[in-house]
Amino acid sequence: MESRYKQYNYIENLAQYEGKEIVLNGWVADKTEKGKLIFIQLRDGTGTNQCVVFKGNVSESVFENAKKLTQESSVRIVGQVRKDDRAQSGYEIDVNDLSIYQLSQNYPITPKEHGDAFLMAHRHLWLRSSRQHAIMRVRASVIKAIKDFFDGNGFKQVDSPMLTPSACEGTSTLFETKYFDLGSAYLSQSGQLYAEASALALGKVYTFGPAFRAELSKTRKHLTEFWMVEPEMAFFDLQDDMDLAEDMVEYIVQYVLKNNLRELNTLERDITKLEKIRRPFYRLSYDEAVDWLQKNDIPLIRKVDNQEVEIRPFPWGEDFGAPQEEALMEQFDKPCIIHRYPASVKAFYMKRDPNNPEVVLAMDMLATEKGGEIIGGSQREDDENLLLERIRHENLPEDDYQWYLDLRRYGSVPHSGFGLGIERTVKWITGAAHIREVIPFPRMINKIYP
RNA sequence: UCCUGAGUAGCUCAGCUGGUUAGAGCAUCUGACUGUUAAUCAGAGGGUCCGGGGUUCAAGUCCCUGCUCAGGAGCCA
Numbered sequence: 001m002e003s004r005y006k007q008y009n010y011i012e013n014l015a016q017y018e019g020k021e022i023v024l025n026g027w028v029a030d031k032t033e034k035g036k037l038i039f040i041q042l043r044d045g046t047g048t049n050q051c052v053v054f055k056g057n058v059s060e061s062v063f064e065n066a067k068k069l070t071q072e073s074s075v076r077i078v079g080q081v082r083k084d085d086r087a088q089s090g091y092e093i094d095v096n097d098l099s100i101y102q103l104s105q106n107y108p109i110t111p112k113e114h115g116d117a118f119l120m121a122h123r124h125l126w127l128r129s130s131r132q133h134a135i136m137r138v139r140a141s142v143i144k145a146i147k148d149f150f151d152g153n154g155f156k157q158v159d160s161p162m163l164t165p166s167a168c169e170g171t172s173t174l175f176e177t178k179y180f181d182l183g184s185a186y187l188s189q190s191g192q193l194y195a196e197a198s199a200l201a202l203g204k205v206y207t208f209g210p211a212f213r214a215e216l217s218k219t220r221k222h223l224t225e226f227w228m229v230e231p232e233m234a235f236f237d238l239q240d241d242m243d244l245a246e247d248m249v250e251y252i253v254q255y256v257l258k259n260n261l262r263e264l265n266t267l268e269r270d271i272t273k274l275e276k277i278r279r280p281f282y283r284l285s286y287d288e289a290v291d292w293l294q295k296n297d298i299p300l301i302r303k304v305d306n307q308e309v310e311i312r313p314f315p316w317g318e319d320f321g322a323p324q325e326e327a328l329m330e331q332f333d334k335p336c337i338i339h340r341y342p343a344s345v346k347a348f349y350m351k352r353d354p355n356n357p358e359v360v361l362a363m364d365m366l367a368t369e370k371g372g373e374i375i376g377g378s379q380r381e382d383d384e385n386l387l388l389e390r391i392r393h394e395n396l397p398e399d400d401y402q403w404y405l406d407l408r409r410y411g412s413v414p415h416s417g418f419g420l421g422i423e424r425t426v427k428w429i430t431g432a433a434h435i436r437e438v439i440p441f442p443r444m445i446n447k448i449y450p
Numbered sequence: 451u452c453c454u455g456a457g458u459a460g461c462u463c464a465g466c467u468g469g470u471u472a473g474a475g476c477a478u479c480u481g482a483c484u485g486u487u488a489a490u491c492a493g494a495g496g497g498u499c500c501g502g503g504g505u506u507c508a509a510g511u512c513c514c515u516g517c518u519c520a521g522g523a524g525c526c527a
């Protein structure tokens with residue numbers, strides 16, 4: 001395609017330019033001087049490659065400029081692409097000309113080790129380093145894979161509002177803000193309820209957007225602002241819902257494997273583990289999972305007066321925490337879907353199992369390698385009276401849910417959906433140590449800068 | 451919110467049972483080098499020991515308190 005914009009050469013396409021003179025714009029990731037030779041690691045956004053300035057090849061002023069370069073100075077380089085077995089990429093650039101956009105002074109992030117707190121305070125600069133660069137590229141791929149998957153399967157993207165009049169699920173804490181003369185509005189913690197309305201209008205839909213949760217969670221898998229994709233399908237039952245979730249996750253992982261091998265290498269990710277992520281995944285009912293926990297002597301851990309107490313055998317009716325999920329997943333090399341949880345631990349909008357009113361038609365997908373819960377979903381309650389009963393039982397503001405109840409009054413149908421956390425998925429696929437590394441600017445309980 | 455741990459140079463850390471002038475590596479600056487990619491060699495500069503209070507002849511070190519950060523729990527995606 002003919003571009004109206006300036007045509008630049010990029011490091012990711014270096015092999016195409018072998019033997020040719022090209023122009024690169026970028027930043028100095030690192031520099032080593034060796035007398036009449038200066039080695040520049042040039043970073044241009046698409047990758048990093050070594051450029052060699054030899055005193056005999058350039059004018060005196062260009063050589064002096066090259067000597068002046070500091071880490072993260074921005075430069076324009078004109079040079080010849082040469083094949084070289086000594087180079088990591090297989091190519092080097094012999095510099096013919098070099099000009100400086102800006103000389104950087106005392107760049108805080110050096111090529112040596114840094115602590116988490118320091119790096120987080122410099123997140124706006126940390127994004128430039130190779131690991132973070134690779135993670136952001138994988139994140140972009142995960143998002144593209146999700147959109148491709150749904151768009152290619154007859155879904156329409158609909159956007160749900162960020163400002164909402166009340167809680168979607170009453171459980172989590174909400175961020176509150178003033179809303180003109182109408183009192184308070186809340187930042188959305190899920191687009192699901194609006195996705196349900198959209199599904200009854202368009203059939204198969206998905207929302208893609210941020211979710212906000214003011215929970216006091218301080219772990220390596222929690223953010224107060226995170227991104228979520230939430231498909232919602234009219235006429236899908238729980239079985240269809242689980243099948244779809246499985247197809248989607250397989251598609252995402254295989255897409256990244258196909259398109260981001262270079263990044264996964266930079267991240268030193270064990271690719272063989274990802275290659276195994278092929279359907280069918282494992283599935284266990286909550287009952288079966290509890291049986292397994294009991295047989296393997298995995299207790300429930302509960303806090304009583306600040307003392308941790310182990311309760312065994314694991315009692316039916318309790319939700320699983322991180323210790324139970326991790327124990328359960330150790331046996332699996334593919335994700336596992338756990339379905340039909342006790343109604344008491346799940347949200348009000350989930351449909352009761354007609355075969356057992358103690359449980360709801362819910363499902364969670366747990367990722368391998370301690371990836372944790374990446375998906376939560378369910379078939380929705382489609383009976384007006386049962387739904388109203390649950391709303392009252394949870395003490396939710398009934399008036400705020402009239403529009404939601406309308407969906408059960410005017411052509412109610414079986415329908416299902418789920419939410420996939422983008423950051424948890426990217427964390428799992430990249431093997432990142434902490435969720436704060438997989439979103440450009442993380443928002444956490446005690447962090448909102450930069 | 452609860453539990454546990456940490457805070458010393460720009461960064462990562464050492465600093466003993468309290469002892470007189472607080473150290474190292476990296477980074478920065480100056481110089482040397484045509485193959486460096488954690489370069490090497492020679493030299494230089496750089497400190498509110500997190501804040502406040504206390505004990506003591508003497509506190510980076512011990513005690514109290516506040517703040518900040520990290521890890522975990524619960525909740526969740």
